[in-house]
Structure formats: C-alpha cells, structure tokens
Amino acid sequence: MTQQASPIRIAGDTHVGKVRTMNEDALILEPRLGLYAVLDGMGGANAGDVASQLARDAIRDFVLHRRAELAPKALLEAALVAGSTAVFTAAQQHRERHGMGTTAVVCLIVDPKHVVIAHVGDSRAYLLREGRLQTLTRDHTIVEDLVERGLLAPEEAERHPYKNVLSRNLGARAEARVDLLELELRPGDRLLLCSDGLYGYASAEAIQYLLGSGDAPEHVTRDLIEIALRGGGGDNVSALVIEAPAAAPSSTQVVRTSGAVAWWQHRQRFLQVASDGGLTKNPIVRGLAPQEAIELVALSLCQAIYHDLEKSTGVNVWTFAQNLAAGWFERGGDWKAVRGIVDILGGAARAVVDDIRARDAKLGFLLDVAVSRALIVVELALGGLLAERLRQIDSDLIELHGAALDTVEHDTLETAPPIEGSIERPGERPADRPGERPAERPSERSIDRFIDRPTIPFLRPDRPVTSSGESSEVLGAIAKAITIARGRLSPRAELVAQILVALETVATDSGGNFAAAVLAARELYGVRSVDNAGVMPLFDALDKARVVATSSVHQVRTSPAIRVRVLRALCIAHQRLVAAATGLVLEAVVPFGERLREVQVVTGELREAVARAEQRRADLERKFATIVDPSLPWGARGSTEW
Amino acid sequence: MADSHLAEAVRVLRDEVLDTVQHGDRDPPGAEVFEALLRALTIGGESIPGLDLTLHDAVARRLAWGDSEEAVLADAELVFDRLMVSADRAFRDPADQMVVIEAATQVAVTVSRVVALAAVAGAGRDRAARMREEMSHQQLKEVLEKQKATIQRLEHELEQDFR
Numbered sequence: 001m002t003q004q005a006s007p008i009r010i011a012g013d014t015h016v017g018k019v020r021t022m023n024e025d026a027l028i029l030e031p032r033l034g035l036y037a038v039l040d041g042m043g044g045a046n047a048g049d050v051a052s053q054l055a056r057d058a059i060r061d062f063v064l065h066r067r068a069e070l071a072p073k074a075l076l077e078a079a080l081v082a083g084s085t086a087v088f089t090a091a092q093q094h095r096e097r098h099g100m101g102t103t104a105v106v107c108l109i110v111d112p113k114h115v116v117i118a119h120v121g122d123s124r125a126y127l128l129r130e131g132r133l134q135t136l137t138r139d140h141t142i143v144e145d146l147v148e149r150g151l152l153a154p155e156e157a158e159r160h161p162y163k164n165v166l167s168r169n170l171g172a173r174a175e176a177r178v179d180l181l182e183l184e185l186r187p188g189d190r191l192l193l194c195s196d197g198l199y200g201y202a203s204a205e206a207i208q209y210l211l212g213s214g215d216a217p218e219h220v221t222r223d224l225i226e227i228a229l230r231g232g233g234g235d236n237v238s239a240l241v242i243e244a245p246a247a248a249p250s251s252t253q254v255v256r257t258s259g260a261v262a263w264w265q266h267r268q269r270f271l272q273v274a275s276d277g278g279l280t281k282n283p284i285v286r287g288l289a290p291q292e293a294i295e296l297v298a299l300s301l302c303q304a305i306y307h308d309l310e311k312s313t314g315v316n317v318w319t320f321a322q323n324l325a326a327g328w329f330e331r332g333g334d335w336k337a338v339r340g341i342v343d344i345l346g347g348a349a350r351a352v353v354d355d356i357r358a359r360d361a362k363l364g365f366l367l368d369v370a371v372s373r374a375l376i377v378v379e380l381a382l383g384g385l386l387a388e389r390l391r392q393i394d395s396d397l398i399e400l401h402g403a404a405l406d407t408v409e410h411d412t413l414e415t416a417p418p419i420e421g422s423i424e425r426p427g428e429r430p431a432d433r434p435g436e437r438p439a440e441r442p443s444e445r446s447i448d449r450f451i452d453r454p455t456i457p458f459l460r461p462d463r464p465v466t467s468s469g470e471s472s473e474v475l476g477a478i479a480k481a482i483t484i485a486r487g488r489l490s491p492r493a494e495l496v497a498q499i500l501v502a503l504e505t506v507a508t509d510s511g512g513n514f515a516a517a518v519l520a521a522r523e524l525y526g527v528r529s530v531d532n533a534g535v536m537p538l539f540d541a542l543d544k545a546r547v548v549a550t551s552s553v554h555q556v557r558t559s560p561a562i563r564v565r566v567l568r569a570l571c572i573a574h575q576r577l578v579a580a581a582t583g584l585v586l587e588a589v590v591p592f593g594e595r596l597r598e599v600q601v602v603t604g605e606l607r608e609a610v611a612r613a614e615q616r617r618a619d620l621e622r623k624f625a626t627i628v629d630p631s632l633p634w635g636a637r638g639s640t641e642w
Numbered sequence: 643m644a645d646s647h648l649a650e651a652v653r654v655l656r657d658e659v660l661d662t663v664q665h666g667d668r669d670p671p672g673a674e675v676f677e678a679l680l681r682a683l684t685i686g687g688e689s690i691p692g693l694d695l696t697l698h699d700a701v702a703r704r705l706a707w708g709d710s711e712e713a714v715l716a717d718a719e720l721v722f723d724r725l726m727v728s729a730d731r732a733f734r735d736p737a738d739q740m741v742v743i744e745a746a747t748q749v750a751v752t753v754s755r756v757v758a759l760a761a762v763a764g765a766g767r768d769r770a771a772r773m774r775e776e777m778s779h780q781q782l783k784e785v786l787e788k789q790k791a792t793i794q795r796l797e798h799e800l801e802q803d804f805r
Contacts, residue, residue, distance in 0.1 A: 585761050
C-alpha cells in the first residue's frame with residue numbers, strides 16, 4: 001500500500017461553483033492510506049453535503065481499520081458498502097434527510113504501479129496515457145443503462161429528460177452495487193477523479209489539454225476547476241489529479257530544468273566574454289556607456305536564451321535578434337556591425353557552454369545542442385530581415401521599372417500623329433477614347449489583390465471533387481454522422497452546431513467547385529474583430545466540430561468501406577471550410593497594412609515639411625546675422641531658438 | 643497496424659505526395675506538412691499543443707523566408723489532397739485509412755490555424771505601429787507650428803532692420 005514516501009504526485013480541490021450556495025462535494029486525500037476520492041452529495045434540506053461527508057468518513061475509517069485484513073479490491077468494495085450503510089442509516093434516523101445519497105469515485109493506490117478504482121454514480125475517473133484521454137468509469141444513470149441494453153440510441157441519450165437521474169448511489173439502500181477496476185499505471189500516466197460539475201461544464205478536449213499540459217498536478221487541478229467555472233459553473237466542481245512517477249527525464253526536460261538553471265548561473269561569464277570580445281566597441285552600441293551596452297545587448301540575449309531553454313522554444317531569441325537588427329537597419333546601419341555583434345555574442349554563448357561541459361559533460365552536451373539551436377534561430381531571424389529588405393528593393397525596382405514604361409508609353413502617345421475618323425491608331429488604347437471604359441495599364445493588371453478576387457485564391461480550380469458521384473448510401477451515412485454529432489453537442493455550443501450543418505452542406509455539395517465552402521465560411525465568419533478574441537473562437541469551434549464529426553463517423557452503422565468514404569468526405573469538407581475561413585482572416589487583415597502605409601506616407605510628408613521649414617529658418621538666421629549691427633550683442637536681439 | 647508501422651507506410655508515399663522529382667535536392671513545398679503528419683502518426687499520442695508548436699515553427703520559418711500566407715496554405719492543401727488520393731490507393735485496411743485521413747486533416751487544419759494566428763498577430767503589430775505613427779504626426783505638427791512662428795518673427799525683425 002502506498003506510503004507517504006510514494007513518488008506519486010497528487011492534488012485535489014473543490015469549488016462551490018457559480019450558481020450553488022453550498023458545496024455538496026467532498027474529497028478524500030489520504031496519502032498515508034493511498035486513498036483518494038471524490039464524492040458528490042444529493043438530497044433536499046441541506047442533506048447533500050451531509051451524505052457526502054458521512055460517506056467520506058465511513059469509507060476512510062473502514063480503509064484505515066481493515067486494510068490489513070482484506071485484499072485491495074475487496075477492501076474498497078466493502079468500504080463503499082460501509083459508506084452506503086452509514087448514509088442510509090442516517091437518512092432513516094432523520095426524516096428530513098430521507099432520500100439523501102452521494103456518488104463516489106474512489107482510488108486506492110496499492111503500489112506506485114498498481115491502483116484499484118471503485119465507483120458508484122456519475123462521478124468519473126479518467127486516464128490520460130500518452131496524450132490520450134479515456135474514461136475509465138461508466139455513469140450509473142438510467143439513460144446509460146438504457147443505452148447499454150440497446151433500448152436507447154446514443155444520440156438520443158444526450159437529449160433524454162432523465163439523463164441526469166442516477167440508477168445507483170450510496171445511501172439509497174444499505175447495500176450498494178460497486179463497479180471495480182484494477183489498473184496498472186505506466187510512467188507519466190495521469191488519473192483524474194471528478195464530479196459532474198467538471199465534465200458537465202468543461203469539454204473533453206479542454207480536460208485532455210489541461211491534463212496533458214505537463215504542469216504540476218496542483219496547477220492542473222486549479223486550471224480544471226477554472227475552466228469549469230468559465231463554462232458556467234452551474235454545479236459544485238471537484239477534481240483530483242493523480243500522477244504516476246515519470247520515466248527518466250528526456251533530454252528536453254533536462255535542458256528545460258538543469259540546463260536553463262546552469263545557463264543562468266553562468267550569466268556573468270557570458271557578459272564578461274562578450275565584453276572582452278569587443279561588444280562595447282561595436283557601432284550598434286555607440287554612444288552607450290560600456291556597462292549599459294553590456295546590459296542592453298548581452299544581458300538581454302542571455303535572458304532570452306534562458307527563457308527559451310525553459311520553454312523549449314525560440315521565440316524570445318527570435319524577437320531579440322529581430323529587434324536588434326531591425327532597429328539598426330532602420331537607422332541606416334550596415335550588415336557588418338550586426339554580423340560582428342552576433343559573432344561576439346555567439347562566442348560568449350559557446351564559452352559558457354564549454355565551462356558547463358567541463359563540469360558536467362552530459363549536461364554540457366545537451367546544452368550545446370540547445371544553445372546552438374538558439375543561435376540558429378538568431379541567424380534565421382536575421383535571414384528573415386535580410387529577405388524582407390531584398391523584397392523591398394525588388395518591389396521598388398519593379399515600381400521604378402513600371403513608372404519608366406509608363407513614361408515611355410506616354411511619350412510615344414504624345415508624339416504619335418493624329419489620325420482622323422474612327423480608325424484605331426497604333427498604340428491607342430480604348431481608354432483614351434471618350435465614353436469608353438479605361439483599360440488597365442500593365443502595372444495595374446499586375447495588381448491582383450487578395451481582397452479583389454471573387455473567391456479564395458488558394459482554392460485551386462483543378463482540385464478533386466469530393467462528393468460528385470457519391471452514392472446515396474454514402475450521402476445518407478454523412479447525414480447520419482452529422483445527426484449523431486449534433487446530438488452529442490451541448491445546447492450552448494451553437495457555433496459548433498452551425499459548423500456541423502455547414503460541413504454536411506459542403507460534403508454533400510454536388511457542384512464540386514467549393515463555392516459552398518466559401519459561402520459557408522463567410523456565413524460562419526460573420527462580423528468579427530480582427531484579434532485573437534474575435535477570430536480564435538471560430539477556429540476553436542471548427543476544431544471541436546471536426547473532433548465531434550469524425551468520432552461520430554465511427555458510430556454510424558454501415559460497412560467499413562462506406563465509413564471510410566464518409567470520413568474522407570467530411571475531412572475534405574472540413575479542410576476546405578477551415579481554408580476558406582483562413583482566407584477570410586487574411587482578407588480582413590489587409591486593411592491594417594494598407595492603413596499603416598498611408599499614415600507612413602503622411603509621416604514622410606510631415607518630416608519633409610519640417611526639414612524645409614528648418615532650412616528656411618537657417619537661411620533667415622544667416623541673412624539676419626549679416627545685417628545685424630556688429631556692436632550689438634547677439635542676445636539683445638532675442639533668441640531664435642525654437 | 644501500429645501507428646509507427648502506419649507512419650512507415652505513409653513515409654513510402656513521400657515522393658509521390660510531395661512530387662520530389664520536380665524539386666531536385668531542395669525541400670519540396672509542403673515538406674513540413676508531410677513531416678508533421680509522419681510525426682503525428684509515429685508518436686500517436688502527440689498532443690495537440692506539440693503538433694501546434696512544430697507547425698508554428700515551420701510556418702514561421704517559411705513566412706520569414708518570404709513565402710506568402712497563401713503559398714503556405716496552398717502547399718498544405720496540395721499535400722492534403724494528394725495524400726487523400728494516395729491513401730485511398732495505398733491502404734487496404736479501412737481502419738488504417740481512417741487513421742491516416744484523420745491525422746492528415748488535423749495537420750492541414752492546424753497549418754491553416756497557425757497561418758490565421760500569424761496574420762492576426764501581424765494585424766495587431768500594424769495597428770500598434772499606426773498608433774505610433776499617428777502620435778508622431780502630432781509631435782511633428784507641433785514642431786512645424788513652432789518653426790513657422792520662429793520664421794515669422796525672423797522675417798518681421800528683418801523687415802524692421804531694413805527700415
């Protein structure tokens with residue numbers, strides 16, 4: 001049985017929710033017994049909390065006193081029966097508490113690799129293994145029993161009026177029928193015990209995401225409760241996370257922990273080597289005091305690498321390199337200075353890694369790889385900037401070339417001899433004749449903006465047609481899959497429901513030109529602000545619709561071959577829909593760039609006006625100086641400073 | 643078939659799906675999408691955030707090297723379309739085929755999502771830059787007003803001196 005020294009990490013918490021005034025959930029967190037549980041009480045006259053607490057105490061006491069006598073499975077079953085008896089007896093003794101009861105999902109850790117789970121009611125146990133979430137328990141509700149017996153279709157269960165009515169609980173009778181499960185834990189497995197206040201208000205995807213986040217169990221528990229509260233928090237919420245000991249840490253984990261710390265501990269060495277390498281003499285930091293230059297440049301990169309090592313990302317280093325180089329280039333700086341400073345910083349980073357390698361060869365090797373990766377990110381960021389400059393020069397050249405062509409064309413027209421009548425002159429364009437629509441100039445024809453096109457440009461015309469020629473059997477199966485998927489949605493998920501309808505429309509569209517995808521995407525997109533808060537909910541809903549739709553395909557009763565074709569049609573339709581939605585986002589962001597360019601033009605004009613005025617002022621002052629009486633002091637005329 | 647075997651089977655389709663013959667020894671367009679798919683199939687339990695990060699890096703790199711968002715999306719879509727056709731022919735077991743279709747869809751739509759995120763972030767940066775420009779307009783106008791006043795005063799004083 002698990003003792004306190006168990007390497008298993010556990011955390012649990014409970015919250016009253018946003019609607020209820022009393023918390024009727026109860027938890028058991030007994031590391032010395034290896035006993036953990038979530039109980040969800042029910043019953044009128046304040047009896048729900050009494051039931052869950054009575055059962056909690058009875059189960060804990062039973063395990064405490066009888067653990068030496070019984071095998072783990074039998075022990076847990078008997079403990080839950082004892083809990084039921086305690087609640088039932090109390091209900092018999094107090095008339096106002098008649099009918100109270102509680103659910104229970106209990107986990108007994110036999111050893112770090114072996115657990116037993118018992119449950120009664122609709123509190124659940126989930127297992128996250130290798131990133132996949134599976135439900136270990138089956139809800140003891142009337143509707144679930146009907147589905148299991150084949151009397152009710154799964155898609156009808158979600159809408160059934162009795163879907164929350166329990167078929168089993170602790171306290172309804174002195175005895176209790178307990179479901180038991182033995183489980184072998186693998187390294188890194190995570191178990192979640194929770195009440196219906198969690199899974200009723202947080203999606204399975206969200207639970208999977210948070211449970212698989214790699215955060216400590218106490219953080220996961222807190223986040224799970226938070227997400228249920230954000231989902232409405234209509235019930236008491238309880239969550240208990242049990243994490244099996246992880247396998248030997250991967251290279252990434254070593255770098256994220258020991259590597260990042262070792263790097264930060266050597267920051268003074270990094271700054272020293274950068275300073276010795278001549279960083280303070282680089283033109284980029286000219287005008288700064290040496291200490292200031294070191295702090296601004298070297299320490300910033302040192303911090304960026306540290307944060308990137310911690311998170312296994314490259315975003316901080318990328319941002320550092322981009323800001324450093326972009327600022328320098330904007331000031332008219334040359335490439336040589338950037339190359340020089342990056343080489344100095346790279347040398348300092350390698351010196352630090354060498355130091356660490358001298359003390360710990362393995363850590364040094366891993367850090368060498370990670371730091372080299374960070375330095376490559378710096379090079380990539382610089383490469384991106386250079387590519388951007390090259391593009392700018394290219395577009396300037398194209399513009400100049402277009403302007404030169406226009407000038408030549410204009411000169412040719414100006415010098416061409418006039419010809420009477422309606423005969424078209426060589427070189428004349430229809431636009432030059434009054435009353436006719438102007439023709440496009442070559443440079444105008446080349447401007448083919450995304451937003452001017454009738455549909456999404458990357459939806460190619462030669463793409464394969466998804467549903468053309470699909471049999472009525474496949475089309476029928478698509479409709480069935482979508483019906484099942486819609487039945488699994490909560491009433492609040494309106495956008496997801498709309499997307500499912502759109503998916504069916506696109507997947508069964510016989511046109512094959514994907515206008516349906518674009519039209520559906522436009523309808524779903526509606527009016528949104530161009531920021532994460534406006535756009536991301538649409539993509540989240542699209543993702544959720546995909547998960548629900550594809551998993552529903554597996555529930556359609558048809559042959560495997562038909563099922564594949566249904567899945568294929570729905571997946572292609574989904575991809576088209578997401579691509580079209582992305583096209584709309586790209587379309588929506590265009591005006592932001594255009595408006596920026598417009599104000600930049602105004603800034604340029606204002607700067608020119610200031611320069612001209614400055615020139616005028618200087619001219620006047622020179623003129624003034626030549627005619628002023630030399631015997632008078634300059635100051636007597638007043639200052640001309642502005 | 644285990645997921646790792648499935649990944650091996652899909653890897654065989656690389657040349658066909660990416661049309662590598664056309665691109666010589668360079669990485670063909672959409673290679674990052676195909677690699678992400680293989681990774682998703684190999685690891686099996688690859689978390690959504692993991693896949694997201696991989697593709698985020700790949701898309702950011704392509705955008706940094708000057709490819710347009712439309713090009714990135716078109717390549718992802720091309721890989722997706724070709725894979726749908728190839729998977730239909732290459733896998734006899736419907737269960738295998740379904741796993742590949744689902745994984746390919748997840749990868750393709752993740753690319754779209756990442757591109758959309760990048761576009762929205764770019765719009766945010768443009769918006770902030772525009773605000774900075776507009777603030778500098780105000781300062782430049784103030785400077786211009788002061789310069790005009792100085793010029794007027796100097797012109798006036800010059801007129802006085804000539805008299």
